[in-house]
Amino acid sequence: xxNVEQHPSTLSVQEGDSAVIKCTxxxxxxxxxxxxxxxxxxRPQLIIDIRSNVGEKKDxxxxxxxNKTAKHFSLHITETQPEDSxxxxxxxSITGGSYIPTFGRGTSLIVHP
Amino acid sequence: xxxxxxxxxxxVTQMGQEVILRCVPISNHLYFYWYRQILGQKVxxxxxxxxxxxxxxxxxxxxxxxxxxxxxxNFTLKIRSTKLEDSAMYFCxxxxxxxxxxxxxxxxxxxxxx
Numbered sequence: 453x454x455n456v457e458q459h460p461s462t463l464s465v466q467e468g469d470s471a472v473i474k475c476t477x478x479x480x481x482x483x484x485x486x487x488x489x490x491x492x493x494x495r496p497q498l499i500i501d502i503r504s505n506v507g508e509k510k511d512x513x514x515x516x517x518x519n520k521t522a523k524h525f526s527l528h529i530t531e532t533q534p535e536d537s538x539x540x541x542x543x544x545s546i547t548g549g550s551y552i553p554t555f556g557r558g559t560s561l562i563v564h565p
Numbered sequence: 566x567x568x569x570x571x572x573x574x575x576x577v578t579q580m581g582q583e584v585i586l587r588c589v590p591i592s593n594h595l596y597f598y599w600y601r602q603i604l605g606q607k608v609x610x611x612x613x614x615x616x617x618x619x620x621x622x623x624x625x626x627x628x629x630x631x632x633x634x635x636x637x638x639n640f641t642l643k644i645r646s647t648k649l650e651d652s653a654m655y656f657c658x659x660x661x662x663x664x665x666x667x668x669x670x671x672x673x674x675x676x677x678x679x
Contacts, residue, residue: 484666486666486667488670495568495569495673495674496670498667499672501666512667547666548621549595550613551660551666552598552610552613553610553668554610555607555609556608557607558608558609
């Protein structure tokens with residue numbers, strides 16, 4: 453089955469800095485890679501996703517890159533703000549058939565004002 | 566905006582007791598999931614449910630676990646005889662269609678087994 457590794461487990465940055473979270477996956481058939489943000493005490497929510505037919509996707513201050521050859525994908529947050537502080541989860545899946553997203557361990561991002 | 570709701574938010578139980586965790590998925594969604602997260606560890610897949618039956622389950626989902634959708638709205642996870650290692654946050658999620666990809670999560674039910 454799919455295995456997703458996520459690094460780092462904790463990331464501490466100063467407000468305004470950039471943050472990068474990296475994930476690797478094992479199943480070359482995976483074609484959909486969502487990122488979820490979980491604020492303290494709240495539910496995980498999708499913030500951005502990327503499909504295997506593109507290499508990069510951007511939405512305001514967040515961007516995701518995908519390298520299919522190396523089987524890794526990354527979340528980039530620029531100009532971080534305190535409200536970006538949360539746990540971020542990456543996932544990998546194969547859409548269609550039995551759709552079972554496999555999640556990474558999560559990264560706790562702390563943005564210091 | 567429709568949300569997935571879970572109850573209880575926190576349950577404390579004695580080892581060996583039965584526990585039922587409840588979820589109300591978003592009403593027009595077709596796919597339902599239970600995941601769990603032991604403190605500090607990965608979010609782990611337990612089971613998926615589609616068309617009123619289990620579509621996939623992980624090796625964690627042994628005979629002690631069961632799911633059902635008794636009334637077309639609630640989606641429940643039952644643990645028959647809880648063990649200490651069942652202590653975790655249990656997340657329910659639903660998805661509207663197979664190719665959309667986005668899971669909508671509930672806020673989780675924290676289970677503590679003493």
